[in-house]
Amino acid sequence: MTTLTEEILVVDDEVQMRRLLRSTLESAGYKTTLVENGKEAVHTASTKRFDVMLLDLGLPDGDGIEVLKKIREWAAYPIIVLSVRSTEQDIITALDVGANDYLTKPFRTGELLARIRGALRVHHSAAAGDPVFSFGSISVDLEAHSVKRGSEQIKLTPTEFALLALFIRNAGKVLTHNYILQQIWGPKSEGESQYTRVYVGQLRKKLEADPNNPAYFITESGIGYRLHVEE
Numbered sequence: 001m002t003t004l005t006e007e008i009l010v011v012d013d014e015v016q017m018r019r020l021l022r023s024t025l026e027s028a029g030y031k032t033t034l035v036e037n038g039k040e041a042v043h044t045a046s047t048k049r050f051d052v053m054l055l056d057l058g059l060p061d062g063d064g065i066e067v068l069k070k071i072r073e074w075a076a077y078p079i080i081v082l083s084v085r086s087t088e089q090d091i092i093t094a095l096d097v098g099a100n101d102y103l104t105k106p107f108r109t110g111e112l113l114a115r116i117r118g119a120l121r122v123h124h125s126a127a128a129g130d131p132v133f134s135f136g137s138i139s140v141d142l143e144a145h146s147v148k149r150g151s152e153q154i155k156l157t158p159t160e161f162a163l164l165a166l167f168i169r170n171a172g173k174v175l176t177h178n179y180i181l182q183q184i185w186g187p188k189s190e191g192e193s194q195y196t197r198v199y200v201g202q203l204r205k206k207l208e209a210d211p212n213n214p215a216y217f218i219t220e221s222g223i224g225y226r227l228h229v230e231e
Contacts, residue, residue: 005031006030006031006051006052006120007030007031007032007033007049007050007051008025008030008031008032008033008050008051008052008053008054008116009032009033009035009041009044009045009048009050009052009053009054010022010025010032010033010034010035010053010054011035011036011037011038011040011041011053011054011055011056011059011064011067012034012036012054012056012082013036013037013056013058013059013060014056017056017082017105018034018036020109021034021054022034024109024112024113028113030116033048033050036060037059037060037061038059038061038062038063038064038066038067039061041053041055041059041067041071042067042070042071045071045075046071046074050075050077051077051078051120051123052077052078052079052080052116052119052120053071053075053077053078053079053080054080054082054112055067055068055079055080055081055082055099056081056082056083057081057083057085057090057094058083058084058085064081064083065093065094065097068081068094068097068098068099069097069098071098072097072098076123077123078100078101078116078119078120078122078123079098079099079100080099080100080101080102080103080112080115080116080119081094081099081101081102081103082103082105082107082112083102083103083104083105084104084105085104086104088222088223091174091223092176092223095173095174095175095176095179095223095224096176096178096179100119100170100172100173101115101119101172101173101174102174103115115172118171118172118228118229119172119173121171121172121229122170122171122172122173122229131143131144133168133171135171135216135227135228135229136215136216137149137150137209138207138216140164140165140168142165142168145161147161147164147207149206149207154206154207156203156206159184159199160199160202160203160206162184163180163184163199163200163203164203164207166180166183166184167217167225167227168227170227171227171229172226172227172228172229173226174220174223174224174225174226175224175225175226176223176224177193177196177223177224178190178191179224180196180224180225181193181195181196184199196224196225200217200219200225203217204216204217215228216228216229
């Protein structure tokens with residue numbers, strides 16, 4: 001087991017879930033701090049440094065969405081929502097107000113650990129200011145606007161590159177259709193989800209080994225897309 005220095009804040013009102021998460025995370029080498037309500041979560045997050053937060057939405061003293069909004073006012077580290085709420089609107093709302101990821105309970109602990117590793121990798125890369133980002137056989141130089149698949153130079157249109165850069169800056173995070181539209185095509189494009197389908201399709205054709213079974217640009221049905229970066 002690799003010794004890690006990252007500390008994770010776990011916010012959940014269920015004793016059994018907190019115990020499960022502590023056991024899972026500490027077995028993987030993470031440090032943990034456990035809290036059981038929103039007020040305690042906001043106080044703890046504002047007084048101590050963390051690397052990741054795992055946040056339940058059904059808290060005894062209020063909606064976890066409000067906790068997420070408050071903490072996002074100052075915290076840039078990854079926040080992963082763990083919730084029994086599974087509707088598309090619940091997931092979209094959480095992502096739009098600042099969650100990096102969303103897992104519906106019950107979840108597989110292996111998947112949770114993979115999501116945490118991916119979120120931390122992207123967060124640390126962004127903090128280091130590294131202009132070159134690699135995933136699988138793809139290497140992207142964000143400053144030089146250069147994209148390679150193995151040793152092959154791949155030509156992207158300006159819009160394709162802008163979309164790829166958006167995915168990279170949010171690698172591992174689910175991006176909703178409306179978020180992508182607003183970032184790439186502006187606020188007047190809201191609802192034009194065919195734009196995202198067409199351009200994600202073009203990125204798959206140019207960068208995926210098998211565009212029909214994508215390994216990188218993953219569809220989150222009814223919600224949007226995710227750039228999968230787990231090695």
